[in-house]
Each structure stands twice: as C-alpha cells, then as structure tokens.
Amino acid sequence: MIEGASYSDTFDSDDRVSCAVKGHEDFRSPSMLVRSQNGWGVSYTSTEICAIRGSTMDITCTYTYPSMLDHHVTTVQKNFWFIKESNGIHVDLKTDPEYSGRVEYLCENNKCTLRISNLRESDSAVYKFRFTTNQPTGSFTGSAGITLNVTDPQLQVHVRRSTANPYSTWTELTCHSRCQLPDHLSYVWYNNNEPVGQKKYFHLQHFNAEDSYHCAIEGHERFPSPTVYAPKPPSVSVSPSGEIMEGSSVTLTCSSDANPAANYTWYKENRTLLQGPEGVYRLSSISSGDRGVYSCKSENQYGRINSTSLHLDVQYAPKPPSVSVSPSGEIMEGSSVTLTCSSDANPAAIYTWYKEDEDSPKASGQIFTITNITAEHGGNYQCEAQNTRGRSKATLHLTVAAGKSVMIMNILRLTLVVVLVPVLVWTLWTRMKKTLSLKSEANEAVEMIESHNCPEYDDVAAAAQTEDTEEQEDLV
Incomplete structure (x- = not known):
C-alpha cells in the first residue's frame, strides 16, 4: 500500500512499500520510503516485528524534510515516538508512566531509534515517529508506524531435505518464529540437549533416528523451540480387548511419540489398508476373513519405524462342514x-x-x-x-x-436251486418207479402162491415185503 505525505499536519502520512514472495509473507523486505514531491517523509525499517518478553528492542526510522521553505532554512526542533493521542496531542513515550525508565531515543543525521528495554507483553502496539521543525506548519508524522508484538519467541524447527538427489540424506533445519524477529539475534542449536551450532540454519548430512534437535535464541534459552525427532517405536492396541466375535465392531489404534506428529500406515500381512494422521483403523463388522497379522508404520520428516505385529483373532461358529x-x-x-x-x-x-x-x-x-x-x-x-x-x-x-464271499455263496445257492433240485426230483421219481414195479411183481407172486397153496412161497413174499419197506425208508 502506498500512502501520501504532506507538508502540514493535515496530511500525517508517508509513502512506503515492501515486497514478499507469495506464500512467504513472513519474510517481507524492509520497507522503502516513496518520497512525496515536497520532500517530507518518514521511512520505517520494517512494518512488523516481534520481540521477546524481557528483552530490549530497537525500532528505527529515517525522516526527511525540505532544507528550505519560503527562503527559511528548516531545522528540526523536536522528535519523539508515541502510541497514544489525547485531545489531538501526541503523547511522547518518555512522558508515559508505563514506559518510565525503559525508553531511550538515539537520534542523529535524520535517523531516530527507539530503544525499549525490559519489554512487556503490554508493550505490544503500533509505534509512530513524529518530528517538528521551525517552519510554521512544519510538523510531520509517519502515520503507518511499526507494529510491535511482544511475546515468547514461539520458535519452530522447519526441515528441508535435498530434492536434487533421491539418494541424498542431506537435511537443513531452520529455526523459525511465527513472526519476524530482528536480524541481529543469535541462535543456538541443540542435538540431544547438547549445543552444536549458533546459526539460524543447521545442516545435517544424516538425521539419525535416535537424535533430537531444538533451537533457541541466545540469551533467551528459557524459550526453546519444541524438540523435533523421528518417531519412536509405535504401540498398537485393539478395542474392545479380549475375545472378538464375528460381526462385532473393532478398532485398531497405532500411536507413536514423534515431533512433528507422525503419519501412520496400517498393514495386514504386507497389504496396505489405511494411511493418515490418526493411526486408527476401524472394522465395523468384523468377519472370519479379517483374522490375521496386522502392523503399522509411523513416519515423519525425520524418519520412519514399524510396529511389532498384532495378531487379530476372530471367534465364530462352525461353518457348514x-x-x-x-x-x-x-x-x-x-x-x-x-x-x-x-x-x-x-x-x-x-x-x-x-x-x-x-x-x-x-x-x-x-x-x-x-x-x-x-x-x-x-x-x-x-x-x-x-x-x-x-x-x-x-x-x-x-x-x-455285497462282498466277494457273499456273492460266491449266493451263486452256489442259485446253482443248487437251478441244477441240483431237478436232479434230485428225477432221482426220486426213478426210485419210486422202480419200487412200484418191484411191488407189483411181488404181489403177483403172492397171488400165485396163494392160489396153489404153496408154503414155500411164503418166504419169498416176506422177503419182497421187507425190501419194499427199506426202499420206502431210503426215499424218505
């Protein structure tokens, strides 16, 4: 934004510009004064600065004015810094009881620095510079001012890895504040709580998984950045614990101590299931097919590590045998x-x-x-x-x-019925026919004997009768 400047108090403004790369507005260039044609102006070194609570901060500006007006040489009669106005009067910080004993002006050669010591959070304000000259209307205020934020440093460690070579392990760590700190500050780097460097940037050839790093501003080590480190070995858990029934809802949780916070990947027997920052994998209706070995991976910019295996057992009734x-x-x-x-x-x-x-x-x-x-x-x-x-x-x-032996017996039985029975019947029939013939002959002989009254034939008849009886017994 460009603001106008003027010779009189009616136009208390100055023209200044700064620039920044889009997306990195925290790293703006120092502001530059675009002087008005009449030569009056105030240029501040920056538009916004951060200061650490309890520290000393310098705020600097440069001012210009015409060397001569209406044939009168211009001389500066007073210059001061202010944050308040009362009834149209700018209140000099030196007279403000809240700043008593903590404010100092260091001004020479059209440059004036405000030094505030033992900064408090209540010192956060917009600071403006004003000067007056011997000209009748020769006062000027740099109305845009400088915004001062007094706070803890709120440092963060940012990481940048080499992208030129995919096999390179080169890493750059930056000690970064939420707002722009003065350039004159010195930094201290710590590896596993031991000091290892004093620059804003710290370079590593390799980031070991067991290492941790943090930074601080020299002289303000009580306000260090959070420590950054690779994920620690993840822990895995299942809920509900105990026996898991088929059809129930089950939640697997993977957690790992890491800074920055880790991203998680869940696996089942080397098959990727889920990736994300939560580390939670849910099975709304678990089945027998979900049985198996599960594991997770924890990963951030500084490293990665796998968990131990978790065996998930699912109980269920027998499937159809x-x-x-x-x-x-x-x-x-x-x-x-x-x-x-x-x-x-x-x-x-x-x-x-x-x-x-x-x-x-x-x-x-x-x-x-x-x-x-x-x-x-x-x-x-x-x-x-x-x-x-x-x-x-x-x-x-x-x-x-039927078995072979049974089949043989059945064949034999059938053979007996089909072959032997007819033979037996024929044999019986033949014997009966023979018997009947003998019986008939014997009867004829008896009749002949009886008719002749011959006793000698009695024995013949008796023998025939006996033979007839035995043959009948054989048939039976």
Whole structure:
C-alpha cells in the first residue's frame, strides 16, 4: 500500500512499500520510503516485528524534510515516538508512566531509534515517529508506524531435505518464529540437549533416528523451540480387548511419540489398508476373513519405524462342514471305511457322528472308522460340528455293496436251486418207479402162491415185503 505525505499536519502520512514472495509473507523486505514531491517523509525499517518478553528492542526510522521553505532554512526542533493521542496531542513515550525508565531515543543525521528495554507483553502496539521543525506548519508524522508484538519467541524447527538427489540424506533445519524477529539475534542449536551450532540454519548430512534437535535464541534459552525427532517405536492396541466375535465392531489404534506428529500406515500381512494422521483403523463388522497379522508404520520428516505385529483373532461358529469317505467309490461288505468331517471354526470345533433314525451318537471326533462293514451299515450319516459360538451339520450317504464271499455263496445257492433240485426230483421219481414195479411183481407172486397153496412161497413174499419197506425208508 502506498500512502501520501504532506507538508502540514493535515496530511500525517508517508509513502512506503515492501515486497514478499507469495506464500512467504513472513519474510517481507524492509520497507522503502516513496518520497512525496515536497520532500517530507518518514521511512520505517520494517512494518512488523516481534520481540521477546524481557528483552530490549530497537525500532528505527529515517525522516526527511525540505532544507528550505519560503527562503527559511528548516531545522528540526523536536522528535519523539508515541502510541497514544489525547485531545489531538501526541503523547511522547518518555512522558508515559508505563514506559518510565525503559525508553531511550538515539537520534542523529535524520535517523531516530527507539530503544525499549525490559519489554512487556503490554508493550505490544503500533509505534509512530513524529518530528517538528521551525517552519510554521512544519510538523510531520509517519502515520503507518511499526507494529510491535511482544511475546515468547514461539520458535519452530522447519526441515528441508535435498530434492536434487533421491539418494541424498542431506537435511537443513531452520529455526523459525511465527513472526519476524530482528536480524541481529543469535541462535543456538541443540542435538540431544547438547549445543552444536549458533546459526539460524543447521545442516545435517544424516538425521539419525535416535537424535533430537531444538533451537533457541541466545540469551533467551528459557524459550526453546519444541524438540523435533523421528518417531519412536509405535504401540498398537485393539478395542474392545479380549475375545472378538464375528460381526462385532473393532478398532485398531497405532500411536507413536514423534515431533512433528507422525503419519501412520496400517498393514495386514504386507497389504496396505489405511494411511493418515490418526493411526486408527476401524472394522465395523468384523468377519472370519479379517483374522490375521496386522502392523503399522509411523513416519515423519525425520524418519520412519514399524510396529511389532498384532495378531487379530476372530471367534465364530462352525461353518457348514465338509464330509468325505475313504476309500472312495463302491464300498464292499467286509471292508473298512473312514468317514472324515471338517469345519472352519474358532474355537476349534468338536465333532459328533449320528446315523439316521438313531438318537445315540455313533462316534465322536473328526474321523469315524467302520471296520468289517455290512449292509446294515448303509444309510445316511450326519456330522455335527460344535463350539462355544454355535453348531453346524452336514450329511453323508453311505451305500454298501455285497462282498466277494457273499456273492460266491449266493451263486452256489442259485446253482443248487437251478441244477441240483431237478436232479434230485428225477432221482426220486426213478426210485419210486422202480419200487412200484418191484411191488407189483411181488404181489403177483403172492397171488400165485396163494392160489396153489404153496408154503414155500411164503418166504419169498416176506422177503419182497421187507425190501419194499427199506426202499420206502431210503426215499424218505
């Protein structure tokens, strides 16, 4: 901003300009006086300065005036600094009781310095310079003034790394204040609380993770900057603590002591999950697939470090079991069979085997073996997987085929029925036919004997009767 200047008190202003790089307005150039045509003006060395509480501060200006007006040589009769006006009268700081004994003017050759010692926060104000001359209306005030902020230094350490070479570890640290401090101040740098330098800038070839740095203004070491350092090993935690149930909400937190504050990255088994300044990773409805090993990384401008691993355990009821039979394929009677049941569960499942339509369990355990299997073992078998979080079931159908020995016996039985029975029937029929023929012949002989009344034929008849009886017994 450019302000006008004037010969009379009516125009108490001066023309001054300064410049700064956009985005870095804290580092403005000293102001310059743009003198008015009539030659009156006041130029301040800066527009705004900071001072440390308890220190001594110099505020300087340069003033100009015409050497002659209306054929009269101009001479300065009085010059002073002020911050107040009362009834149009500018109050000289030397007469202000708040500044009594703390103010000194150092003026010569159109340059005047205000020195204030033992600065207080209440000294923060806009300071202006005024001078009067022997000319009838020859007073002039540099109305823009200088803004003085009295405070603690509020120093910060800024870091800048080399960008020319990606492999370079060169680092520059700057001791920076929120407002512009006087150039004459000296700085002190500390590495792990030991002094190591006395410049505003401090250069490092390598920033070790275990190192810390801070700066202060010489003579005001009681107002150091915050210490900067690389992140310390992060701590990781899970909430809620204790057992985690599937479907619940879980929060993972990563925290690390670091200055500047660290940025965090969460990983699950080397897969990046989240990056940000909070270090918090939330799972709103955790599932069995979220089980695994988690870790985080803490990082700032000075270094990075990884946390220890966090194993996240998620408990859940058994998933539907998978069941299998071995050997696979056709199951023959007399063989051995192994039934296997497997279910994803946490805690690990307990297994129980049931056969359809039977209340009592057949076996317990993941493996159920049946030896010397028979047809009665066929049917549906049910495996139940159970833990403290629930249970789940699956069914297996077992079909048993006849064994080789049984098949042979069945073939033999069939052979007997198909072949031997007809033979047996034919044999019986043949014997019966023979018996009937013999019986008929014997009866004829008896009749002949009886008809002739021959006793010698009685023995023949009796023998035929006996033979007939034995043959009938054989047939039976």
